[in-house]
Amino acid sequence: QQQVKQSPQSLIVQKGGISIINCAYENTAFDYFPWYQQFPGKGPALLIAIRPDVSEKKEGRFTISFNKSAKQFSLHIMDSQPGDSATYFCAASKGATNKLIFGTGTLLAVQP
Amino acid sequence: EAEVAQSPRYKITEKSQAVAFWCDPISGHATLYWYRQILGQGPELLVQFQDESVVDDSQLPKDRFSAERLKGVDSTLKIQPAELGDSAMYLCASSLAGTNNEQFFGPGTRLTVL
Numbered sequence: 001q002q003q004v005k006q007s008p009q010s011l012i013v014q015k016g017g018i019s020i021i022n023c024a025y026e027n028t029a030f031d032y033f034p035w036y037q038q039f040p041g042k043g044p045a046l047l048i049a050i051r052p053d054v055s056e057k058k059e060g061r062f063t064i065s066f067n068k069s070a071k072q073f074s075l076h077i078m079d080s081q082p083g084d085s086a087t088y089f090c091a092a093s094k095g096a097t098n099k100l101i102f103g104t105g106t107l108l109a110v111q112p
Numbered sequence: 113e114a115e116v117a118q119s120p121r122y123k124i125t126e127k128s129q130a131v132a133f134w135c136d137p138i139s140g141h142a143t144l145y146w147y148r149q150i151l152g153q154g155p156e157l158l159v160q161f162q163d164e165s166v167v168d169d170s171q172l173p174k175d176r177f178s179a180e181r182l183k184g185v186d187s188t189l190k191i192q193p194a195e196l197g198d199s200a201m202y203l204c205a206s207s208l209a210g211t212n213n214e215q216f217f218g219p220g221t222r223l224t225v226l
Contacts, residue, residue, distance in 0.1 A: 006154075032212040043116070043203050043217030044155065051212075089154050093212060098143060099168055100215065102154030 002027060004092050006103030013110050019077040021106045023090035026071065030092040034100070035064065035075050038087045047088070048075070080110045114138040116218035118204050124224045130192035133221045137186070137206030145215060146179055146189050147203040155203055161187065162209065194225045 005024045013019045023033075034049035050057045050064040050073065057064045063076040077084055090103040117136040125131050137144050142163050147155035158177065160168040163184040172179065176195070181187040191198055201222050205215040 043220050046214050098212065099157055105154050
């Protein structure tokens with residue numbers, strides 16, 4: 001119940017295309033769903049986050065879509081750029097614990 | 113821009129030796145986290161501090177791992193003795209106190225156990 005399942009494991013997208021990464025969870029107590037971006041040799045950095053009271057959140061080229069009934073959420077990267085090439089992790093946490101449960105990561109390669 | 117500092121960045125050790133990692137969180141961040149990230153996987157929380165108190169160490173292998181944050185500021189994670197399976201990236205993160213505040217990660221320490 002503590003797992004967050006992420007897919008795909010890797011993704012290749014052409015420059016200008018849309019990158020889509022999906023995550024699913026089981027624990028309905030989760031109430032915070034962030035996405036982190038990690039470049040090689042660096043720690044993860046928060047990209048965008050959503051709470052379950054909204055179905056979509058957009059920040060620039062990055063959008064989270066959230067489906068509470070299906071217990072799924074996804075990251076969409078519009079107009080993907082080579083600089084977006086990185087590993088992306090979804091995560092979830094509940095209540096006051098702040099304990100993030102991470103997905104297994106998606107390695108995104110944006111080809112020029 | 114304030115950052116989480118970690119040292120060393122890389123550590124190579126032989127099994128059965130002791131290793132220690134240091135983390136200095138962003139000033140004013142009461143909550144500090146240590147994560148372990150195995151290659152190809154997401155980070156896994158080892159221990160979480162609120163000021164100098166441990167609030168979650170359920171995934172910390174306490175027979176060999178220890179963590180402290182004596183004055184509620186910087187923190188040390190120790191492994192003794194190191195095992196081959198401990199090879200991983202050890203990440204430190206910090207956040208403001210409270211619920212679901214953004215966790216800021218340091219660059220990590222890459223540990224290789226030979």
